[in-house]
Amino acid sequence: MALVLHAGKTNKNAFKALIAAEYSGVQVKMVENFEMGVSNKTPEFIKMNPLGKVPVLETPEGPVFESNAIARYVARSKVNNPICGSTLIDYGHIEQWIDFAAMEIDANIAKWLYPRLGYGVYLPPSEEAAIAALKRALGALNTHLASNTFLVGHFVTLADIIMTCNLYLGFSQIMTKSFTSEFPHVERYFWTLVNQPKIKKILGEMKQAVSLPPVPSKKPAAQPKETKPKAEPKKEAKKEVEKQAAKAEAAEEEEAPKPKPKNPLDLLPPSKMVLDDWKRLYSNTKTNFREVAIKGFWDMYDPEGYSLWFCDYKYNEENTVSFVTMNKVGGFLQRMDLARKYAFGKMLVIGANPPFKVKGLWLFRGQEIPQFVIDECYDMELYEWKKVDLSDAAQKERVNQMIEDCEPFEGEPLLDAKCFK
Numbered sequence: 001m002a003l004v005l006h007a008g009k010t011n012k013n014a015f016k017a018l019i020a021a022e023y024s025g026v027q028v029k030m031v032e033n034f035e036m037g038v039s040n041k042t043p044e045f046i047k048m049n050p051l052g053k054v055p056v057l058e059t060p061e062g063p064v065f066e067s068n069a070i071a072r073y074v075a076r077s078k079v080n081n082p083i084c085g086s087t088l089i090d091y092g093h094i095e096q097w098i099d100f101a102a103m104e105i106d107a108n109i110a111k112w113l114y115p116r117l118g119y120g121v122y123l124p125p126s127e128e129a130a131i132a133a134l135k136r137a138l139g140a141l142n143t144h145l146a147s148n149t150f151l152v153g154h155f156v157t158l159a160d161i162i163m164t165c166n167l168y169l170g171f172s173q174i175m176t177k178s179f180t181s182e183f184p185h186v187e188r189y190f191w192t193l194v195n196q197p198k199i200k201k202i203l204g205e206m207k208q209a210v211s212l213p214p215v216p217s218k219k220p221a222a223q224p225k226e227t228k229p230k231a232e233p234k235k236e237a238k239k240e241v242e243k244q245a246a247k248a249e250a251a252e253e254e255e256a257p258k259p260k261p262k263n264p265l266d267l268l269p270p271s272k273m274v275l276d277d278w279k280r281l282y283s284n285t286k287t288n289f290r291e292v293a294i295k296g297f298w299d300m301y302d303p304e305g306y307s308l309w310f311c312d313y314k315y316n317e318e319n320t321v322s323f324v325t326m327n328k329v330g331g332f333l334q335r336m337d338l339a340r341k342y343a344f345g346k347m348l349v350i351g352a353n354p355p356f357k358v359k360g361l362w363l364f365r366g367q368e369i370p371q372f373v374i375d376e377c378y379d380m381e382l383y384e385w386k387k388v389d390l391s392d393a394a395q396k397e398r399v400n401q402m403i404e405d406c407e408p409f410e411g412e413p414l415l416d417a418k419c420f421k
Contacts, residue, residue: 003028003074006045007055008036012165013067014055015202019161020071022198024078028057068098068162075158083157093152097159104137106166113174116213134170138183145185146318149192149327156196164193168203176209177378184315187378192331263372265342265365271305275365279344279421282403294400307367308388308399313358315382320354326416329358332379333420339364339373345420346402350412357412361388361402362420 003021005028007014014030021028031039039045040052048056048063056063057070064073075084085091111130115122144151151159167190171180180187193199194206278300285293319325329347336345342365350357360383364370374380388395401409405417 003077004031004058005029005055005070006031006034006039006048006058008034011054012169015168016067016071016162016165017055017057017074018202019165019199020074020083020158022201023083023156023161024075024081026074026077028074031058068102071158071162082155083161085152085157090152090157094157094159097151098162100137100141101159101163101166105134105141105163106169108134108137109166109170109174113169113213116174116215118216122215135182138180138186141189142183142185145189147321147324149189149324154323156193156199160193161199164190164199168194168206171208172206173209174212176211180208181378181381184382188328188331191335191378192327195331195334195337263342265370268305268366271302271365273300273302273305275306275342275344275363282344282419282421289404290400294403297403303390305365307364308390309362309364309369310386310388310395310398311360311362311383312386313383316357317355319349319356319358322349322354322356322415325349325356325358326418329416329418332377333418335377335379336373336420338376339370340420342366342370343373343420346405347418347420348402348405348409348414349416350409351415352413356415359402361399 003026005014005017007030009030017028018030020026033039034054036054040049040054045056046052048058049065051065053065055067055070056065057073059073064070072084075081080086085094108130112127112134114120115127150156151163167175167186171190191206194203200206278297281296281300282293285296313319319328326349329349333345333347336343344363345360346362347358347360350359362369364373369380369385388399390396400406405414407414
C-alpha cells in the first residue's frame with residue numbers, strides 16, 4: 001500500500017510531507033477529490049483522526065496525524081536519510097528547529113493572520129502581542145542565519161523543510177517586504193529555500209504579500225424591515241429579466257480574457273545588440289578569451305540600448321564563512337532568474353581570508369536598472385549600484401577584468417566567480 005496523504009492541495013502543512021518525500025525518494029500520493037469540511041467529516045476520516053483535522057497520512061501500519069509527525073514518518077521511511085541528521089547532535093538540532101518553527105514562527109504568524117481572515121475575534125492588543133513575539137523569533141532566527149546557509153549543517157534537512165513551509169504562510173499572506181526587510185538573513189534563507197528545485201516543485205512560484213489582509217468589518221446592527229407594497233406581477237417579471245440580463249453582461253465582462261501587460265523593456269526601441277548572441281559567445285569561448293570574447297562584447301555592445309552596472313555588497317563584514325558567502329551569491333543569482341531575458345551578470349567573491357568581498361558586474365536592457373527587478377528581487381537593496389562610465393578607461397578595464405575572471409582582481413585572489421546568463 002502506498003502512502004496516501006489526506007489534505008487539500010494548497011495546505012501548507014501537507015507540503016511538509018510532500019517535500020520530505022521529494023528529498024527522500026518516497027512515494028506519497030494525495031487522496032483524490034478531497035474537500036475540506038466534507039471529506040474530513042466522514043466516519044472513515046474521523047476513525048483516522050478523531051478531531052477531523054488535516055493532514056492525515058494513511059500508511060500500511062495505520063494512520064498518522066499532525067503535520068510534523070507525518071513529515072518525520074516520511075523522512076525516516078528512508079534508512080540513514082541525511083535530511084534527518086547523521087549524528088546525535090545533528091538530530092537534536094534538527095528537532096530543536098522543528099519545535100522552534102512550530103512554537104515561535106507558525107504559532108505567531110497564525111495569531112496575527114487568522115483573526116484578519118475572520119477565523120477568530122480581531123483584537124488590536126492581541127495582534128500587537130503576536131507581532132512582537134514573531135519579531136523576537138525572527139530576530140533570533142536572523143542571528144543564527146547570519147553565519148549559516150541552512151539551519152543545521154551544510155545542506156537541506158527536515159528542519160529547513162518545516163521552517164520553510166511555516167514561513168511560506170507568512171511571506172505569502174501577511175509578512176510584506178517592509179516587515180521582512182528588518183531580517184535580511186531570514187529573507188535570504190527563505191528565498192534560497194523556496195528556489196531549491198525539489199521545494200519549488202511542490203510550492204510553485206512564490207510571491208510575497210504586498211499588503212496586509214484588511215481587518216474584518218463589524219456587521220451593522222440589523223435594521224427593521226420596511227413593508228413595501230407588492231409590485232404588479234408583470235413589473236416584477238420585467239425587473240427580474242432585466243436583472244438577469246445585467247448579471248449575464250457583467251459575467252461576460254469578467255470572463256473576457258485580459259491581455260497580458262507587456263514588460264516595459266519590450267517596448268524600448270530595437271537594439272543592435274542581440275543579448276543571446278553575446279551569451280553564446282561568452283559560453284563558447286574557451287581560449288584567447290580577451291581577444292575573442294572581450295573584443296566581441298565591445299563590438300556588439302549598444303550603449304543606447306543597454307547599460308553596465310557595478311555592484312558592491314554593503315555588508316562584507318558579515319562574510320566570514322566562505323561557503324555561506326558563496327551560497328549567498330548563488331541564491332541571489334537564482335532570484336535574478338526573472339531578468340534572464342534582459343540581463344547578463346558576473347559575481348565575484350574575493351579574498352584569501354575573511355571577511356570576503358562580493359562584487360558584481362551587470363548588463364541590463366535600457367539605461368536604468370529595470371524597476372521590476374528592484375521590486376521583485378530583495379537582494380538588490382543589499383548592494384551599492386554604480387553605473388559604468390565608459391569614458392573612464394579604468395572603469396572600462398575593470399569591466400574587462402570582471403568578464404574575464406581576471407586573477408588577482410584588484411590585488412586579491414578570487415575565491416569564486418559565478419555567471420548569470
